[in-house]
Amino acid sequence: MIPSAENRLQPLPLIETTALELPRPTLRDNTAELDRVMRRLKMEGFDPLRVHFLNMAGLVSKIRLHGQKMTALLSYWDGHWELMDVVGPGHEGPILGMAVDLGTTSLSFHLGALGNRKVLGQLSVPNPQIIHGEDILTRILFSRQEKNLRTLQEMILKTFNDAFLQITRRHGTLPGEVCALSVAGNTTMSHFFLGLDATGICKEPYIPAVNHFPMIHGGDLGLSLHPFAPVYVFPNVGSYFGGDLLAGIVATSMHRSREIQLMVDVGTNAEVVLGNQDWLVACAGAAGPALEGGVMECGMVALPGAIDRVRIDPLTLEPRWHVLGNEKPRGICGSGVIDLVAELFGAGILTVQGTMNTGLRTSRVVKREDGPAYVLAWGDETESGQDLLVTEADVGIFLKSKAAMYTILQVICKKVGVDLEEVEKIFVAGAFGNHMDPAMAIRIGMVPDLPPRLYEGVGNTAGDGAVMVLLDRTLLSEVRDVAGRITYVELNVNVEFMNEFRGALFLPHTDPRLFPSVNIPADQGGRGGF
């Protein structure tokens, strides 16, 4: 269940169980029922140990029911333990925990068994808040009315509860059996999840309501988990650097690395962390949803039916592609778009400026009312029966996203005074992290021109990090420590950014020296011609 390479000998999960065999109460030791259990647990090291008032009466009756033999469930609250339940002998099942990557576009749930560190099941569902805005900004504007904030929160909570039911049912259990929850979301999503005013996030000086959230009892949130299950929400570092990124850092372990490493997480925002065990610098900027495949006419997320790989024959200009799942193509996902733009550029169909060369001898480049387009799949090949095409306008939007991403990487390195060559590892997280072909991303100038082996697709690091804290409670203080030592650079207000950005709008860049490995057509200012 642990994505990180590290293997602890002794697991330290968020929930511990311990079997108790208590002496029968006597006139000489007539300690109260609950106190007897608490005393024993403290002796076993669960100290300081608390119990929630509302749980007390229920615990007492269970303790009375089970008599001398029982198993106690203890939850770790980052500084103290809480006695959350007791079960009779023979009723100890696996201790279940749930980890959630709470994304703007979709939510992914991971049900795990804490004892044997197994992920039992996963489930991804769209974020239902989308009806109130595709992007964060729209939703924050919507949330300015308190009842709308409540609506957004309830949408997430309902999605959680529905998903809990669905995923636990598959494994023959019930949501009430889930004993712990960890949630990694961006700052806005975490605010909505907890019903917190998010309006400060989108206006200067970009102040979230809360960065460090307390641990919460599942019941207080209205979740269908065990009512006293601890709910951990990853803290934020700033308005545009949320708990999802912190979870990502934990998942890559870059905060423990001696070498300088870089992590890029591209969703609707591009978020970057640079550093090692001694220092960490982060920045984030709007990359636009283009990289997620969310804006293009034919864009889609990386689900079955999405084209995720594209090659274009430089002579015939005919494409070959790969579709996720055993389906006809329905759209093109992030990694597919990168491939497509890189191949269109490599084949000379796209110019350095990102315009489409309409003078080529191919039926693939067509003219539409809104400008030229490249037909990736004809109607008879697609699910819908319609041509699947990418327009010059689509490419324009995409170039802004890729330019944003490259610029962020460049600016953060400059800020810190690190040369890109010093970076020993680049983790690419996010929806297309696992699929992105580094050579393709380099060709279009989306990522720096470094040896492709330095790039490592790490996929959903937020979800992985969320799983990891369930399995290793020592990470709670590590996360807090990392959140405290990250230097966050606000890019939204960085003028330098805009200058760099303009140069990065080209393919691969206005300054070809930055991309020595990319073969730029001679007639477009490549080395060939000069």
Next chain:
Amino acid sequence: MIPSAENRLQPLPLIETTALELPRPTLRDNTAELDRVMRRLKMEGFDPLRVHFLNMAGLVSKIRLHGQKMTALLSYWDGHWELMDVVGPGHEGPILGMAVDLGTTSLSFHLGALGNRKVLGQLSVPNPQIIHGEDILTRILFSRQEKNLRTLQEMILKTFNDAFLQITRRHGTLPGEVCALSVAGNTTMSHFFLGLDATGICKEPYIPAVNHFPMIHGGDLGLSLHPFAPVYVFPNVGSYFGGDLLAGIVATSMHRSREIQLMVDVGTNAEVVLGNQDWLVACAGAAGPALEGGVMECGMVALPGAIDRVRIDPLTLEPRWHVLGNEKPRGICGSGVIDLVAELFGAGILTVQGTMNTGLRTSRVVKREDGPAYVLAWGDETESGQDLLVTEADVGIFLKSKAAMYTILQVICKKVGVDLEEVEKIFVAGAFGNHMDPAMAIRIGMVPDLPPRLYEGVGNTAGDGAVMVLLDRTLLSEVRDVAGRITYVELNVNVEFMNEFRGALFLPHTDPRLFPSVNIPADQGGRGGF
């Protein structure tokens, strides 16, 4: 507001306030709203500092409303602080706290201002649970059905909320302004208050459900206080040694004394604590409600209309009495009963055996169907117009109570190996503690024959102790410490007790050597005749 002689220079109340003036957030310090306040408070020493999840959204909007200047209210949770509220400048009122003596028969409420240590108001109301049983045992039997337990709890909670409203209204404020609550009750009452199963209390081996209660948020209990007000319930030591007694120890400070001291709290039970700063031994036994004036036909609690002092002319056998308030007598309270029995005995109307001497030349001793009686007040003197009298049967019941009380004192001293002469101070708490005349109590053999100056009436120590923890949070750990080091002797199962008890049923005792100061009539075996 502090009954104890101790005067701290620096008060350390359960609730602290601190005025904050925060820098305006900037792009360079865009710490989240709540984190900014928390950070500052931690710097000021409120560390560890928490915030309850359900309070978070409200706090954020108040912080936003007040901008840079505000006053934070912090509650102490015995190991950490909690940010409970923020108010705007100029809105800081006195910080109000409520202390409750939660008795079986009546509840007394004390509203105090924590800042200037003033008790603003008091209110006593009967315990409405009485309709389900006068005594604890009957109520516990009633509570065996879960819905009945819930009924008993709701009765207390409603009484609390009604009293909060009444007492705060008198002072021009509202229950929601009350920021802390401390409750001292016996073990059973504390269980009912918290909705805990009390059935273990009345059957061997006498196991309460819980001895050490967690701090509770007022809102979780359904109280009308500030919803995040900490509610502190004194812990119990055993089934028959409750938080009221611990509060009493705190109020007398006997746990800090170098000399050996003794505290007796007489309500329906007689509870005794013996010890000093190094050791504490306690025991309790049923004394019966007679000492509270609760059983005699003419008995009543010490309210206006109660006779609290009685003298009987040894020659004329005519009584003189004092009535509480400016009223005609309606009954006789505990201290009045002690006086009455002592004077009846002193005047030779009662024999050593507690029987009434009917051969005396007085119209005060009358014969009733149920036996002889002494008329304390004629019908034309009383409120009801009926004669106020005490029967031989009443005296019999009372003698059992006084015998129980003396026996407890004797047994506990023997247990510890302390001679009664070594005791330097005897605190008499409980309803008649303030009124009891030690000389009278000695004469009837209710308390040991020690110099009367050693006796100190301390009244409602439970209420005083409950007030004190609001004003001095360091007492929380002191109470826990005291609860931990008290050796509790269960008298209900002590055979020795029964032997001693039989001797103590006499006036003053079968062994007159135990009461050298008492002048026993020569014809009744006193020294005069031997």
